[in-house]
Amino acid sequence: MSEHGPGLSHPPYVAGLILAGRRVVVVGGGRVTARRLPTLLDAGAAVTVVAPALDARIAERVAAGEVAWLERGYESGDLAGAWYAMAATDRPAVNAAIAEEASLRQIFCVRADDAPLGTAWTPATGRWGETTVAVLSNRDPRHSALTRDRLMGAMSQLEPEHRPDEG
Numbered sequence: 243m244s245e246h247g248p249g250l251s252h253p254p255y256v257a258g259l260i261l262a263g264r265r266v267v268v269v270g271g272g273r274v275t276a277r278r279l280p281t282l283l284d285a286g287a288a289v290t291v292v293a294p295a296l297d298a299r300i301a302e303r304v305a306a307g308e309v310a311w312l313e314r315g316y317e318s319g320d321l322a323g324a325w326y327a328m329a330a331t332d333r334p335a336v337n338a339a340i341a342e343e344a345s346l347r348q349i350f351c352v353r354a355d356d357a358p359l360g361t362a363w364t365p366a367t368g369r370w371g372e373t374t375v376a377v378l379s380n381r382d383p384r385h386s387a388l389t390r391d392r393l394m395g396a397m398s399q400l401e402p403e404h405r406p407d408e409g
């Protein structure tokens with residue numbers, strides 16, 4: 243266990259969300275959102291970011307027309323129509339309000355600042371051809387990222403005929 247504190251009493255149930263064309267609302271435009279945006283866009287999600295200010299990497303995506311941006315603070319109702327949500331502001335009270343709206347609407351929602359109070363967690367992921375590797379631990383993200391890196395490294399050591407998508 244890391245310094246992240248107690249985790250979950252049950253493991254998360256892993257599902258591959260099919261997000262292509264589906265509305266995903268991410269609240270907060272900082273480093274955490276910037277890190278997670280590429281995989282959401284790879285999945286084809288129709289992402290709206292709600293934040294008064296944006297990390298430069300997110301601003302590039304907005305300028306390219308890949309992401310919609312509401313240039314303001316979160317307001318109740320912003321999650322309407324979303325299939326998935328992320329509360330990733332640096333304000334715990336705001337993240338709590340987002341998670342509450344998500345629960346009322348029964349939208350799975352990651353809470354970046356206090357994970358056990360959310361209803362979904364973000365795995366460390368890697369892609370090998372058409373194969374996706376996803377790792378979750380019990381609230382130890384660096385361990386998850388290291389394990390992902392080891393798995394991806396192990397795949398690159400396999401003979402070509404044993405590699406996913408190449409056998």
Ligand SMILES: C[C@@]1(CC(=O)O)c2cc3[nH]c(cc4nc(cc5[nH]c(cc(n2)[C@H]1CCC(=O)O)[C@@](C)(CC(=O)O)[C@@H]5CCC(=O)O)C(CC(=O)O)=C4CCC(=O)O)c(CCC(=O)O)c3CC(=O)O
Binds near residue numbers: 363366377384386
């Ligand atoms: C539980 C989870 C819920 C969720 O947010 O989805 C969660 C929660 C929290 N993370 C925190 C901190 C950091 N997390 C990272 C990095 C990653 N975090 C990711 C996932 C998850 N993080 C979820 C499942 C984790 C699991 O497997 O158990 C990764 C794997 C995937 C991704 O984000 O894409 C990605 C690696 C990506 C990659 O390398 O590919 C870094 C490193 C960095 O930022 O550089 C730091 C800072 C350094 C440090 O402290 O280690 C804090 C404290 C925040 C605070 O201080 O307030 C919380 C809050 C809490 O635990 O309550």
Ligand SMILES: NC(=O)C1=CN([C@@H]2O[C@H](COP(=O)(O)OP(=O)(O)OC[C@H]3O[C@@H](n4cnc5c(N)ncnc54)[C@H](O)[C@@H]3O)[C@@H](O)[C@H]2O)C=CC1
Binds near residue numbers: 271294316331383
């Ligand atoms: N889960 C994880 O992997 C990690 C989680 N964290 C946690 O997530 C939080 C966010 O981290 P960073 O992205 O690094 O923070 P950051 O400081 O880079 O970005 C915060 C963002 O929230 C926005 N914001 C502030 N008030 C808002 C409001 N009322 N409505 C909408 N947006 C608002 C800001 O404009 C900014 O874009 C941290 O405070 C920390 O608690 C931090 C690192 C990793």
